Each structure stands twice: as C-alpha cells, then as structure tokens.
Amino acid sequence: MDQVNNIFVIGLNDFNRQRLETLHGAGQWRFHGVIAPEAVYDTEEFDIDAMLGEATAQLEAFEGSIDAIVGYMDFPVSTMLPILCERFGTTTTSLESLLKCEHKYWSRRVQREVIPDHIPAFAAFDPFDDEAMTHIGEAGLYFPFFIKPIKSSGSRLGFRIDTPEDFYQAIEQLRAAIGLIADPFNSVLEQAQLPPEIAAVDGHFCMAEEIIGGWQCTVEGYVYNGEVVSYGIVDSLRYPQVLSFFHYRYPSGLPDDIQASMVELTDRIMTHIGYDNAAFNIEYFWDEVQGRIWLLEINTRISQSHCDLFEKVDGVSNQQVTIDLGLGRRPDMPHREGAFPIAAKFFYRVFFSDAQVTRVPSSQEVRALEADFPGTRMDIQVEEGQWLSSLPEQDSYSYALAHIWMGASSAEQLLENYERLASRMAFEFDNIQG
Template sequence: MATNVFVLGLDEQNHEVLLSLPHDRDYRFLPLLGLDELGQDREVDMPGLLSLATDRLDSFPGTVDAILGFWDFPVSSLVPLLCRDRGLPCAPLEAVVRCEHKYWSRLEQRAAAPEAVPRFTEVGLDTTDKPEGLSYPLWVKSVKSFSSELAYRAADDAEFRTAMDRIRAGAGRIGASFQWVMDRVRLPAEIAEVGGVAALVEEEATGDQLTVEGYVRDGVPHVYGIVDSHRYPGTSSFLRYEFPSTVPEEAGERLGALSERVVSRVGLDNVTFNIEYFHDPRSGAIALLEINPRHSQSHARLFELVRGVSNHEICLRVALGEEPELDRGGRYAVAAKWFLRRFRDGFVSSVPTAEDVARAQGRVPDTRVEIVARPGRRLSELPIQDSYSFELAHVFVGARDRAGCERGYRACAAELPFTIRDTDTED
C-alpha cells in the first residue's frame, strides 16, 4: 500500500529532491495548495487556505499519512493546523508562533540564552525616533516577515526613520494574516498587546553567519549539521551557503548545546528546525539571530551532495513518526548553494534558455542551476527577496575542496546570460 505524503507548496525542485530520497516503501508525494494559491507575494487569506486544504484532504480517497511543508508563513502555520485534527505528528502551533513572532521569539531566546541575544525592543509602527538604550548600528524588522523582507540596517537617525517608513508601508501584508494565527493560541499579555503588525529593533550582531540544522522528536532535540552563510563583501546579501561548516569543533559543540537549550525552551517537538547565528572567530562569541520551525530547503542539495541524502529525509521521517537517518556517504567533501545577484533594480528582457542551463550544468558534474528572474518583469516584482538585492539564479555545486567549489560556480555562471535594463520598460 502506498504511503501518501501531502506537500504544501510542492514545486519542481523540491519534488525532485523528494523523489531522490532512498525509498524503503512506495511513497506518493502529492501537492497540496500550489505556490500561486499560497500567495506569498500578496496578503494571505488564512481561513480560505485552511478551508481549501482541508476540503482537498477530506475528499482524498486514500489515507493521509503525512503533511509536509518547506516554506515559511503561511505554510509553517498551515502544517500544524492541518495535522492536529488528523492526529499526525507535528509541532505545536503555539511553539511555531513563538518562533516566528520575532519579538516573542527574542524574549524566549533571552530567557534561555541571555549571553547570545543582542539588546532589543519592540516598537509600534508610528515610531520615528530610535528607542532609548539601544546604540547604532541597528536592525529594524517587522515582527513577522520572511526571507529578509522588511529588514533594514540603520546606522543613524535618518536611516532609522527610512526603515520605519518602509516597514509601516509593508508590515500589514503578512502581519494581518499572521494575527489570525496568533488569535488561535494562548498569548502572553505583552505579546497580545504587540500583535502581528509591529516592529522589532535590535543592535547589530557581527561575525561569521551560520545555520544549525536539527530536529525534535518526542521532546528530544538533535543537531545534525552546521552550514556556513557567506555574504557578498560589504553587504548583508548571501553569496553562498556552504556545507560542511568550517567553524572550530569547540564552537560547533557550543552551538549544538545552545540550539538544543533554546529549542526546548520554545517548545518545539516533532519537527525539523534551523537556527541562524553569528560566530566571532576572534573572540569566540556567539549571537543568535533567529529560530525557524522548519529545516532549510536551500540546504537540501548540499546535504545530498556531501552526505548522500538530503535533509528532506529528516523532515519526512519525523512527519511519519519515525527516527531519521542522515548519513549515507555523498560524492563530495564540500558543497555550496551560490546566489547570482544584481544589486539594483531593472527590467528583465531575457534569461538563460534551457539550452544555456544545460550547457552550464554540463561544465561541472552534478551541478544544478535554478533560474529565479523572470523575463518581462522588473526584478523588484519578484516575491521573497531580501531588502538590498535581487536573485537572478541559484547554482548548486559539489567539489573536493572549497577552491574547486568556487571554480565550478564561476564556470557555470559564465554560461548564464541575462539581459537586464535599468529602464522601467522593455522599450
């Protein structure tokens, strides 16, 4: 009998990764709400999405054995809402909200690991002056966003006011829908008063950025990998994710212990997670950036290239109530996801063709290219971008060493022609 696994927002890339997992049974990976229906680029209708997904599951003639999701809100909230009524393993909805509400999450992080949390405060959207007690440079963020949207660095009062203006204009798109989810869990009075449409202001953390990946099953957290996040020089935009991390073993052990402590504090269970940190290699200091109640789909092919199976395997096993396994021996010593970016807006006249992509992938074995930019649109019209740059393509490369990984990326990128004009229209 087939094991029916429904996946919210199942796209071609993630479907390919799921099909590549080692199968000890007959899995069927079934789409549940397409990315166009989930609408991460517009205001989300949470009651409508929940009703639509429920109707599709209820009308399915077979068993519903697991429900997965690899995306941020609304997927991260829909998974526990849908699983709970079917008795399927999932994270408590309250724990998910506790992680994803940036201010509530900071309060919990500070309670669990005060030494790793920068100074912060919550402010209303009408705020125009820097909060007392905090020093520049600051990061100003909506209390609910994703993929670095509505996150701005402010080095002085003018930049702070500009950041608040941008957050004021955009926070309601996700925050109002997130409020609907918040209303379905028990909230501390302080968080209920803040709500889903507000801003978090915190002092800047510095160091090398990295991500700890893990899972919790039956209340016990486990860490299974650390991925380095390298940025374009002088920016906050990612150049590549690289696995395995080069962080010293002692620091890795501290990061693992800290992650397990924080995850237990926020109450995550029966779910994968990733936690973003900064590590200062000179002082050894660790600063926690944020907790995500899901694994990173961006790291899936990195684990596959190095360990022989992607981290989707962990997510699948936990969703089925089984103990995961993630080390089958991969082909490469190091792997990276590279971000080909442009740092100013423009009209996309053309993108690499299928033949261009095939030629690029043929330059380096096991390389994968994903084109993000879309012809006939401005880069600023693409959803899920950070606040300072625009993604053109993703390039996944495995190699024997880091230098070889970079050579492979540059060889592939050289075969990817984009035509982007600075004018507003194609003419």
Template sequence: MPKHFFVLGLDPLRRSFLESIRDAGEYRFHPLFNIDEVVNPTTFDYDATLEEARRRLDAFSGPITGILGHWDFPSSVLLPHLSREYGLRSASLEAVLKCEHKYWCRLEQRKLMPEWTPEFCAVNPFAEKPLEQLTVDYPLWLKPIKAHSSFLGFRIESAEQFNDALRSIRAGIHSFGDPFNQALAHISVPKEVGAVDGNWCIAEQIITGKQCGIEGALLDGDYRVHGIVDTVKDNKNRSFTRYDYPSVWPRQAREKICNAGAELLRHMGFDNSPFGIEFFWDAKTNTFKVLEINTRISQSHSDQFIKVHGVSNHQVPIDLAQGRITDLGQCRGNYNTAAKFMLRRYSDAVLERAPSEEEIKHIEREFPHSKVVITATRDRRLSEQPMQDSYSFEIANIWLGAQNQQELLEKYHRLADSLHFQFSDGGEPESFQFNRVRY
C-alpha cells in the same frame, strides 16, 4: 501499501529532492498548494487558506502518514495547525508561533540565555512618534515581526534612515502581518508580548561575526543535529550569497551551537518536528548570538545534503512522521562539499534577456549534478520581483558540489560567467569574488 504525504508548496524541483530519499518508491507525495499559492502571493487570507487545506485533505480517501513543509510562513504554521487536527506528529502550534514571532521569541531567549541574545525592542511603525520607542543604539536592524527572505529588513544608522525605512515598512508590512495575526488568533498570546503583533517591527543590535545554521529534529525529546551549514554574506554583510555544507567552523564552535540549540528548543516547548537555528560567532571574542529559529527544514539546503549524503534533508521529516529520527552520518553522496549560490545585482534595471531552457540544460551537462534556476522574470524591473531583500536583487540560484571548497568556488565562477543576462542599463550580475573560508 504506499505511504501518503501531503507537501506544502510542491513543485518539480522540490519533488526531485523528495525522490532522492531512501526507499522513495514506498511513498506518494501529493501537493497541498503550489508555490504560487503559499510562497509567492503578495498577500493572502490565513484562515481561508487553512480552510481550503482542510477541504483538500478531506477529499483524499486514503490514510495520510504526514504533512511536509520546507517553506516559511504560512507553510510553517499551516503544518502544525493541520497536523494537530489530523492526528499527525508535529510540534505544537503554540511552540511554532512562539518561535516565529520575532519579539516573543527574543523574550524567551533572553530568559534562558541572555548572553546569546542581542539587545532588542519592539517598534510600532504606525505610532505617532515611533522613533521614541527605540532603546537600541545605532547601528541596528529594523525588521517586521513576521516576514522572510530579508523582506523589509533595513540596517539603520541614523534617525533619517529610520524614518525612510518606516515609509517602506508601512506600505508593505500588512502583506504578512495581517495573515500572521490571523494565525496568532488561534492561540493565547502571553501578556508580556502585549500588543506586539504581525504589523509591528523589532529593532535589534547589529550582530557581528560569521553566520552558521544547524538543522536537526526532536522526537519525543530526543534531540539530533543532522547538519551544520555556513551562511556567507557579501562584503557589505547585508545580502546572502551562498550556503556552504558542511560547515568549516572549528569543532568547539560547532559543539557550542549544537548544545545551545537543544537548551533553547526545549525551553520553547518545541518537539516532534525538524528545525533550523541560525547563529553568529565572533571568533575574536569567542562569543555567540542567536539570530533566529526556523521551525522546518530548509529547501535551500536540500541539494547540498543530496550531494554530500546522497539523500535530501526531507529524509528527516519523513522519518519523524513515522516515529524515527534520522542519522545522515551513515549516508554518503558523490561530493565532500556543496553549496547553493545566490547570483545577485545591486542596481535596479529591467531584465531583458535571461538564459533559455536549452542554454541552462547545456550548462548543466557541462557541470555534472549542477542545478540552475533563474529567479528573476524577463521584461520586468528587478525591484518589482516579489520578496527581494532591501539591498540587492536575486537573479538566479546555482547549486554545485565539489571535493573541496577551492574547487567549488572555481566551478561557481566558471558556471556564473557562462550565464548570459542582459539588463536595460547594460550592467551584469555581481558574481562575487569569493575567497576560501578559513578559521
């Protein structure tokens, strides 16, 4: 009999990732909401979404093996919430919310590993004199307690920039803050967190160095890392430009962050779930900092795992649901290295022309195993696209594999140059002249 999984935010691209797992014919994947319902809405009602999820699951007549998620909030919180109610394996709702609440998470990190925790403080953006709450020196990052994709995140270097950022934050923070507060109402938040909720911000010390993320899982306390992904930013160190897999960090640095991840997650009470943790490493001082904990696998990394291991990282939560922990080291794909590139622009404009489906299919034939997804909407200003970061506009996602990093970067530039966009200001996307990363 097939085993049935419900997937939060399922679409054709993510379905193709799921179908790459081992013995895929033994499974049936059912959508539990589409992307427009749980990924792209400008705001939503968490409790209403939770109730609708229950209704859809109750309407299914067969046994459910597990619920899968690969997106940020609300999917990341709906998953443990529903899994608890339906008797499915998952981390607890409290552990997930503890990791996802940026201020609460920092408080816990500081207790365990203060040297890995940047300076931080909570900021109420609606306070009468919010600037007086700052205890972190400039420059700093200011971002909501709950958001994703760098939404409403600002680098602040002066009081004037702080006040400018607050105007944007006040206008947009409720879109995620209100539903996150609904989710928090389902658990007991400790007194030390106080009034800091989803409509507050966190100010943090700027972390320097290279960024890298580990993905792994825990099964009844058994901790396993299945991959390490390098996160590369632009030369302004503000916007993500690509995810490289596998990491090129030195062995000692990779071992250090893997060991730190085990200590941190056990301290948080996080178990029976996949995870991702982002770190910074300053090679000059050989010091490390934790950026954030993600309580899920990342769909942004799925194609890289397919290219390098022959199976998607979805293999991990599917195995976990059945009481198994995955070892991707036993799997081989067609490439030694792979990346997801984010094609961006810095200046705002209307997208007047994007590559057609036929053009994209032609390009994907010219670059075997590549994937191209246009993320900007034609005849719309880039600044009006949902969930952009505060410094650039994402135009397209490009997935590629190669046998070495130099070949990978050369393929990217050739492919990016063949994508024909037209903007109202006559400009072009920024393709970024990447250099090979060495240590």
C-alpha cells in the same frame, strides 16, 4: 505488502516531488499536493483563513488514510502545519511552541530565559507610532541597530539603521508593506494561547535589535520525542561589504569547538521552548573578535536551500527529516555518503535599484553549463521583460537572478568553478536604475 503511507505536502511542486521520490522509503509513500504551489511560492498575499479552509476541504475529501501533513516553506506554510496536523491527528510540534520560534519578540524573550549571553539587546516597537524611535532609545538601543518585522518572510523589510534619516525611510517602507505578512500572521495568533505581554505585540509590530555579526551559519536539526538532534551546520557567506548572501556552504568550516558550542546551545533552547517532533534550523553568528556566539533566529522547518547540499555531501536531501518526522518516525538521515566532500548554493546577483530584464540564459545554455560542471544544477529566477522589482522574497539591497548548486573536492575548487561558470552567464538589462 507493506502499507502505503499517504503524505500531504503543502504547496507541492514538481521540483520537490522529484526530490521526494529519491528519499529512503519513498517506494512506500504516496505524495499528494495540498494548496497549489503558486498560492504559496509566487505571491506575497496570503489569506490564511481561506487557505486553511481549502486545505481542510481537500483533506476531508480524501478517501484514504492521512498519514502525514508536511511543508518545507516558511510563512504561511509553517504556521498552518500545527493547525492542520491537530485537525487530522498527524504528527508535528504544537502551535504555541512554533510561535515561540516564529514570533520574533516572543522568541527573544524565551531565549533570554536560558541563553541570555547569546542574544542581542532588543525592543519591540510599533512602526505606526510617531514616537517609536524615542521608545527604542528608552529601551537602551542606540545607533546603529537593525529593524525587521515581528514576523517576516525571507530578508524582506529588514534594515540596518545608522541615522534618524535611515529610520524614517525604513518606517515609510514598513508602513506601506508590513500588512502583507502582519494581517495573515494575526489570523494565526488568534488561534493560539498567548501570554498577555505577547498578545499585545501583534504582527504589525517590529523589532529593533543590537547589531550582531561575524561568521554566519545555520544549524539544521530536529526534535524527536524530546531528543534534540543537530545533524549538520551550513555556512552562510556574504558578498564583501554588503548584507546579501553570496553562497551557502556545507559542511561548515567553523572550528570544531565552536560547532560543538552551537549544538549545545541548540539543545538548550529547543528543549526550553518545548518544540517536538518537527524539523528546525537556527541561524547563528560566531564573532571571533569578541569570542562570542550569537543566536540570530530560529526557523521552524528545514531549509530548502540546503536540500541539494545535504544530498551532495551526505547522500540524501534533508527533506528526509521532515517526512520521517511527519510519519512519527526517527529520521533516517545518513552522514557523508554523498558524491562530493563539499557543496554550495550560490546566488548570482545584481546590485541595481531596479532594471528590466532583456535577456536570460536559454535552456540550452543552462544545460551546457550544467554539463560542463558535473553535479551542478541551475535555477534561473527571472524572465525576459520582467522588472527586477517584481521579484518576490528579495533582500533590500540586491536581486538574485539565478540559484546555482555545485559540488566539489574543496572550498577553493568550489569558488574557482563558480567564477568560471558565472563568467559565462548571459543576462542583459535595460532601464537600469543604479
């Protein structure tokens, strides 16, 4: 009988466990949760030191072999993995190489060394410095520009700045909330060997960057024993005139030569960083007018939002990549073996400042919609009585009430099916604030 591998998943929930059980090789794997899912999914407060201590105690108490320690989330999970894997002798990339991706200032400096024509002008600044806007100007950045924390989670605390008034309003929000991520991120930075110029820019700092834009997409990839592999490109399409995402679509509709250029840039930057034996995804823009590809940011994980898309189109979730790499194996990722030629994840949104939810679609209504559109899966994000402002991980402009995954025969069919489904979504609100 083949050996059973024990795989520990930080924040393992029922949804991910069900999908993991469908991966190639899952019959020889046993999945174990490390740290309760609500401690990493349903909160914005992260005590990294306590979480590392809890995870270490759980793993030390396990009597069998520890064959892989993995996770699918951004901060704080991604940053804990190199620390735990080093402690228990399992496979992943080094903490320093991971931080060269996740520390936005360090990442831009490293990118500038090898792909300078593909990154925007940038500057780090302290939001608690009353002269911050002056320093940004001295660095050569002028309105409009974008600001975000050195380490953020999702799209939180990211702002387009067109005027001084925009800047000072954003600074108020940053000063009030940046500590939620900055303090635990600093706990991670303390465990890494940082160059002096990076150590001086801790988690309480922010980034100002030149505005970039165009057709946004994500290259999903991994590095295995020094070989960079890009296995899929997913388009990120926004609602008209706003920054909020409308849907993710796979495969990409970008021209083949642009996709090939993004793959080559990905190989160059991930090799330079020294990232190894771990999954990643890189967000890019293609500015068709300028004829230019911009690198937006590097994430040190697969995208959970894309799991269902890869399953529908390629035949297996890209979680396969993370598990295989965690076990020290080359990923067994198929190509175009799924049930649909194209798939998407849609974000059903409202553009309120706030409101109280008074009705959500019932489970029977959700099941009926899923049955009417084969291959569809829906995940309602709110509950009756909930204020929208209490939802975690939202952007600064809207609230996502439901995530909807759909497959179809064409991009046109996808949109048509979604519009038909969305017209039947029965949400109601009170105390709507415009």
